[in-house]
Amino acid sequence: MQTATNHSATLARIHKGLRMVTVPFPHLSGLVAAARVSIDERVPTVGVFASGRMMANPHFVAKLKDNELVFVMAHEMLHLALRTHDRARGADHVQFNYAHDYIINDMLRAELGFQYIPAGGLDMPGAREKSAEEILIDMRKNAAKMQSKTRVFEGESISVRRMFEPGQGKKGGEKNKGSPNDAGDVLEKSLEKQLFPNDSAGQDAEAEKMREIAERALSLAQAMGAMKGMRGLGSGGETQTRSEEHTSELQ
Numbered sequence: 001m002q003t004a005t006n007h008s009a010t011l012a013r014i015h016k017g018l019r020m021v022t023v024p025f026p027h028l029s030g031l032v033a034a035a036r037v038s039i040d041e042r043v044p045t046v047g048v049f050a051s052g053r054m055m056a057n058p059h060f061v062a063k064l065k066d067n068e069l070v071f072v073m074a075h076e077m078l079h080l081a082l083r084t085h086d087r088a089r090g091a092d093h094v095q096f097n098y099a100h101d102y103i104i105n106d107m108l109r110a111e112l113g114f115q116y117i118p119a120g121g122l123d124m125p126g127a128r129e130k131s132a133e134e135i136l137i138d139m140r141k142n143a144a145k146m147q148s149k150t151r152v153f154e155g156e157s158i159s160v161r162r163m164f165e166p167g168q169g170k171k172g173g174e175k176n177k178g179s180p181n182d183a184g185d186v187l188e189k190s191l192e193k194q195l196f197p198n199d200s201a202g203q204d205a206e207a208e209k210m211r212e213i214a215e216r217a218l219s220l221a222q223a224m225g226a227m228k229g230m231r232g233l234g235s236g237g238e239t240q241t242r243s244e245e246h247t248s249e250l251q
Helices: 004-021 028-036 059-064 066-081 091-114 130-140 160-164 189-195 197-224 235-244
Strands: 036-039 045-050 053-056 146-151 157-158
Touching: 004 028, 004 036, 004 059, 004 066, 028 066, 028 197, 045 066, 045 189, 053 059, 066 091, 066 197, 091 130, 146 160, 157 160, 189 197
Parallel strands: 036 053
Antiparallel strands: 045 053, 146 157
16 A cells, blocks of 8 residues: 555656656656646556646556656657647547557657567557558558557557447447546546546646647747657647548548
8 A cells, every 4th residue: 555655755756757758858848847746546557637637556657667657757748749638539539549659659669769668558660650540540440450458558458449449348339438447548638527626627727728838849849850750740730630531431
């Protein structure tokens, strides 16, 4: 059982990991500074809300080596930078979360010099060279062959078909969205209101602030050439347009 002292040590370690993210990714400095971390066993691993609140399970964090923790922290900051929460129009929220997970992890493996994805994270070599929409289409076309996870990190290996195809295990063709632990690491607004009711009044304002910081982060990344050749990490507007073009293919 984690004590308050242990939680304090875990929080300090996470903040150090976040600071280390800004060394290879200085364009994420604003997001790192604005992020708020909650040590919380109600999530199985780690996840982030659009408001910038990040929840981290202390037992999961304890298993990570320092460089692996930096990888995971960078992963969550990139979800904010890419505005994954806002960009799932025309596609299921969880599906888009997973598409970005593949892209982000492949990018981080290359940028941080990893030969593997920490904590058994979602892995698709070459994903950073694709758009999120292309990966979503691949998931639909090759659902029986492509492997996924019940969670982004430390999840059970399953086929994409089980997670993403409609009607699996449901009556009346209702889409199978899985259990709460299947929902990835991009946490939804309704869950934040449920878990942190005392902060719900300011939740929308915090999310808007993070969107503005994310826009500056992407502009800086583009100016620095930090996203060169990485098709899945384009601007929100660019990817939204692509999503609208592919809506009929994804539904």
